[in-house]
Amino acid sequence: MARADMASAMARMDMAWAGASIGRVGSRLRDVLKVSAVAIAALSLYAAVSRTAAPIRATRGALRANAGSTPRDLAPAARFSLVPLIAAAKRVIPRDAVYTVVIGKNPPVDPLTAEAIQPMLSYGIAPRRYTPQLADADWVITYHQSSEALGVKVSREIGLDADGNAVRVAR
């Protein structure tokens, strides 16, 4: 009986020791987590503070850049020097017209600009509709291209800018 009591007491002591051990580990884990959380918050603040100069520079730059004369809606076209062409095409070509674009090589056009012209016109002169078929177009926007070489009857030709013309196709 005494031996059974002793075994039971020892078992209780073992459990108490295990509980205390788990408690110590748990408390140590909590400490580690708390320190990690504080470190994360501090690192986050450091990262944020170290990046404050760029927004100030960007804001100042944007406020200054806006003083330019390019229409804000057409600003993306400025990169390809297409703003005058697009602005003139909007004035000349009727809103319900169908147009196409022909890019010539006289003189050769920078490949990036050549790639940009048609989508930039789609962006800038909507709702005028673009067709890839010359035969279906009421108007042709020529870029470094003479209208005589288009192969269509021309009823009118209007200069848009130094690089391009709007050609009205005769029907």
Add this chain to the structure above:
Amino acid sequence: VIRAYVGLTVFDILVCAGGFLTLEGLGLARFLGRARSLGLAFFSGWAASGVVMSLAACFGWYPGPLGVAGALVLTGAIGFSLGRLFPRSEPADGMGTTSAAERVLAIVGQVLVAFALICALATAAASSADGNWDVWAFWLPKANAIYYFHGLQTGLSGFSTFANPEYPPLFPVMTAATYHFMGGAHPALLPLQACVLGVSFVASVAVVLRPYVRAWILYPALAMLCLAPEFWGRLGTVLPDQLVGYFLAGATLACALWLIERRKAWLGLATLLLAAASLTKTEGLMLGVLLVVLVVASSFVLGRVVGLPAVMLCLGPAAYLPWRRWLAAHDQPLSTANYSWSKLFDPHYLDQRTHRLSFAAGHLSHFVFSQSIWSFVTPVGLAAAVLALVAAPEIALPLLAWVGIGFAGLLTTYWIGVPDIHWYIETSAQRVIATLPIVVGTATPLLVSLALGHVRVQPYAARERTRRPRLGEPDPVG
């Protein structure tokens, strides 16, 4: 121009009202606080309006200006009615700060967040139309096509005639809707609108996490995200990639809160944001489906009764189906020509492209981990997830899996892709992969809070037996 600004303001007020009605219906406006929910109302209202108008456009209906106003009101009414199906919630209390040091951390964080957002708004208000190639080459021409030709048309200069016709229509549809209110196509105002949306996203994260995360954890993490060069730099960008990041980050938070406390309203919000992500970009669909699979699986691990309602999340990505039907009905490509998943089963094809895999892996890792691009957002977020593994494996494991599988999925598209890898990476990778840091950065405060035991995932069985503690109280369960 003044008319355009006034019109944009009216549009945003209507969007906000629609979102507020949706939140009211879900019970989240009352739970989170009506006045505080303004940002979330705009964010969720924009998502809801986008989903409703995109689906309407897919079914051949596109409204004029009055119709757009009607659609916005209808969105609110639908959101309010559907939301009433969810149980009511008592208002939540925010988590208080206990020490002076915590208060200082919180206040400095709040000041930095406000600074970042005010600078972004000022920059966007002063800037011209977005000059990113994809913006003017097809996103805005698509919006023009919807605006001028009344919906999704396939004729000359119609929606489908521009590059990537298979991209879903939410972003161009919403841009066209704003044009109706502006009185014309004014792309110069769109950076400001994009920035307002970004600000509303940050405000949404702050208000949603307020009851679960202490301010000294929440605001420094949000400040780091807001001032990360890539995030801040794209706040005023008209490209929809960051938008996908917002929607998926919002959905991830809502899903995590569902797993934590099983408030069904979070499922409603997550479903809405997943639908918006799926209808914005293909990556939104892919990463959204992945999120749904992981959350549903994690919910079922918690218990069958937890898992079954989570199946509702499938409705989010399913919103893509009408768009797919529209593509098929109009003989448009159903998927991108840039890559085909079937190539994954062609060992010879893959073998020839190992150089692409290593090249893309190096660049994508750089875009995610570089301090000059995302500051410490990604490593800190992943560290927080690891810390939360002990206390909340039901949340941390799916999140880590989502990041890992999402990264691998995006990497695979570059591996099996057709375009020249240098051009492909240079023109798209940095903005496409940005969704991962946005989601990780948004989840960081919640993960830290879970790791510290400030908020705990309630075991299903225990929840049934005990009173659910008020938020912020120590949880007797577990």
